[in-house]
Amino acid sequence: MSVLLTAAQMRAAEHAGMASGAVSGAELMERAGQGVVAALLKTWPNSEVAARRAIVLCGPGNNGGDGFVIARLLHQRDWQVELFLLGDSSRLPADARLNHDRWNALGKVGALPFDAPPRLSGGEGVVIDALFGTGLTRGLGAEVAPILARFEAAGYADWHRVAVDLPSGLCADSGRVLAAGDSPAAVFRADLTVSFHSAKPGHFLAQGPEVCGALEVVDIGLAAASFAEAAELVTDPGLPLGKRGGHKFDHGHALILSGGFGRTGAARLAARAALRIGAGLVTLAVPGAAQMEVAAQITALMMRRVETAEALAQLLEDRRLNAVCLGPGLGIERARMLVPEALRAGRATVLDADALSAFAGDPEALFTALHADCVLTPHGGEFARLFPDLARHLAGPLQSGPGFSRIDAARAAAARAGCTVLLKGPDTVIAAPDGTVCVHAAAYGRAAPWLATAGAGDVLAGLICGLLARGAGAYQAARAAAFLHVEAARCIGPGLIAEDLPEALPAVLRGLGA
Numbered sequence: 001m002s003v004l005l006t007a008a009q010m011r012a013a014e015h016a017g018m019a020s021g022a023v024s025g026a027e028l029m030e031r032a033g034q035g036v037v038a039a040l041l042k043t044w045p046n047s048e049v050a051a052r053r054a055i056v057l058c059g060p061g062n063n064g065g066d067g068f069v070i071a072r073l074l075h076q077r078d079w080q081v082e083l084f085l086l087g088d089s090s091r092l093p094a095d096a097r098l099n100h101d102r103w104n105a106l107g108k109v110g111a112l113p114f115d116a117p118p119r120l121s122g123g124e125g126v127v128i129d130a131l132f133g134t135g136l137t138r139g140l141g142a143e144v145a146p147i148l149a150r151f152e153a154a155g156y157a158d159w160h161r162v163a164v165d166l167p168s169g170l171c172a173d174s175g176r177v178l179a180a181g182d183s184p185a186a187v188f189r190a191d192l193t194v195s196f197h198s199a200k201p202g203h204f205l206a207q208g209p210e211v212c213g214a215l216e217v218v219d220i221g222l223a224a225a226s227f228a229e230a231a232e233l234v235t236d237p238g239l240p241l242g243k244r245g246g247h248k249f250d251h252g253h254a255l256i257l258s259g260g261f262g263r264t265g266a267a268r269l270a271a272r273a274a275l276r277i278g279a280g281l282v283t284l285a286v287p288g289a290a291q292m293e294v295a296a297q298i299t300a301l302m303m304r305r306v307e308t309a310e311a312l313a314q315l316l317e318d319r320r321l322n323a324v325c326l327g328p329g330l331g332i333e334r335a336r337m338l339v340p341e342a343l344r345a346g347r348a349t350v351l352d353a354d355a356l357s358a359f360a361g362d363p364e365a366l367f368t369a370l371h372a373d374c375v376l377t378p379h380g381g382e383f384a385r386l387f388p389d390l391a392r393h394l395a396g397p398l399q400s401g402p403g404f405s406r407i408d409a410a411r412a413a414a415a416r417a418g419c420t421v422l423l424k425g426p427d428t429v430i431a432a433p434d435g436t437v438c439v440h441a442a443a444y445g446r447a448a449p450w451l452a453t454a455g456a457g458d459v460l461a462g463l464i465c466g467l468l469a470r471g472a473g474a475y476q477a478a479r480a481a482a483f484l485h486v487e488a489a490r491c492i493g494p495g496l497i498a499e500d501l502p503e504a505l506p507a508v509l510r511g512l513g514a
């Protein structure tokens with residue numbers, strides 16, 4: 001299992017490693033530098049042959065210390081290296097100071113901010129950003145921002161940009177770019193970010209993937225420390241998805257509530273996803289006026305007429321209906337009427353879209369009715385309607401680090417709601433009320449930009465409902481569905497529309513050995 005370590009957790013892992021006597025700070029720094037050089041040469045093998053020139057920007061802490069190691073290692077490979085330090089070398093922390101002195105025996109230490117733009121003769125090269133890593137506490141102000149801006153100039157267009165641990169300016173915990181007062185937020189825009197031991201939440205959340213470029217995490221010999229509160233990075237479904245025989249009734253019966261005439265498509269998409277992910281039976285609950293429309297569109301799906309809360313209560317007397325999904329295309333009025341009744345019935349329940357927005361005026365009424373087997377699947381806007389205070393914390397400029405993150409927001413929301421919350425986005429966060437949390441990022445090798453399409457959210461809700469019907473717990477169902485949703489999108493690729501997602505599931509499941 002991969003975990004994402006915050007700056008504080010990373011420091012604790014480092015201290016534990018050093019306190020055990022297994023490794024020294026200087027050794028960790030040496031391995032960090034070696035890891036960056038190895039990743040750099042793996043990414044651009046030609047630069048080893050052709051360019052062999054680097055500008056290294058070092059900051060006043062241990063991130064800068066890594067920069068001194070990188071400069072020395074590249075120098076040993078006959079690279080032309082120019083190095084610049086922000087701050088006073090006598091105030092560097094011990095390991096950084098050691099590596100400063102080792103570099104100083106080989107080459108010059110220029111001062112930052114520099115008077116003249118550094119320029120290694122001719123052609124392209126590599127800029128190494130070792131200004132700030134996990135110790136960044138505030139935005140890059142008037143002293144540092146112009147240094148980075150210099151490398152945005154046309155003369156550096158062909159240069160490769162490598163960030164050490166994190167692009168300077170990016171908050172390790174939240175993936176947000178820190179602001180310095182009213183100045184525009186500044187950040188190093190990397191082509192490659194090389195981090196150590198474990199990825200940080202900031203590599204996957206918010207602006208992280210956009211400014212990190214590619215991400216490599218290198219081993220520096222720290223033992224895997226376990227942090228109960230660390231977020232997991234989702235890289236698998238986490239559930240057995242195969243069917244081991246049995247009758248259709250052994251795989252659950254999902255009930256998807258549909259909206260009225262002309263608004264049934266979203267529920268049909270959700271229902272199709274629930275069926276494809278293996279719910280034994282799926283029934284659409286439809287108002288009378290939409291029955292003809294739905295009947296003309298379905299085959300394996302079943303349909304029941306549900307006009308009122310009483311009709312829903314009656315239907316749910318059938319205990320075989322073990323999972324319910326409300327929201328996609330439901331309509332605000334119908335949601336207000338049906339959601340309380342569905343929650344009263346105590347089934348595993350997914351609430352999405354209109355089922356969330358219906359409670360914008362009175363989120364407390366929803367929180368009181370929810371129970372532990374529920375999953376809320378808000379996107380950013382719906383989240384802000386139910387948790388306006390948490391959304392406000394996420395919005396606007398971040399003035400000091402470590403910053404409030406989508407992990408913090410989803411965790412607080414789940415605790416307040418008393419159920420699983422899946423905060424949707426390319427950086428989806430799923431949190432359980434006990435604080436368990438994971439990040440599912442459609443980023444780097446798993447980017448799925450075509451998933452930003454109408455109806456994709458309805459399919460996600462249907463996948464969760466289908467997995468709930470099959471007996472998965474709320475958190476596990478949401479986690480697995482987020483993974484499968486992106487796998488299905490990646491399976492189709494460009495041109496994807498929401499209808500394709502359920503149809504891609506057989507190939508995805510086959511690929512997973514289900």
Ligand SMILES: NC(=O)C1=CN([C@@H]2O[C@H](COP(=O)(O)OP(=O)(O)OC[C@H]3O[C@@H](n4cnc5c(N)ncnc54)[C@H](OP(=O)(O)O)[C@@H]3O)[C@@H](O)[C@H]2O)[C@@H](O)CC1
Binds near residue numbers: 011014032164196
């Ligand atoms: N943990 C590990 O296992 C390993 C860690 N390693 C490396 O260490 C890095 C963490 O080092 P770190 O803790 O020294 O912090 P770092 O990011 O260098 O910055 C701290 C300095 O910056 C300053 N400062 C902050 N914000 C500022 C601003 N906006 N503008 C100006 N100054 C600002 C801050 O000043 P202060 O806030 O104290 O006033 C302080 O002086 C980590 O990212 C990794 O690269 C590796 O060697 C291998 C093992």
Ligand SMILES: [K+]
Binds near residue numbers: 131165167
């Ligand atoms: K950096």
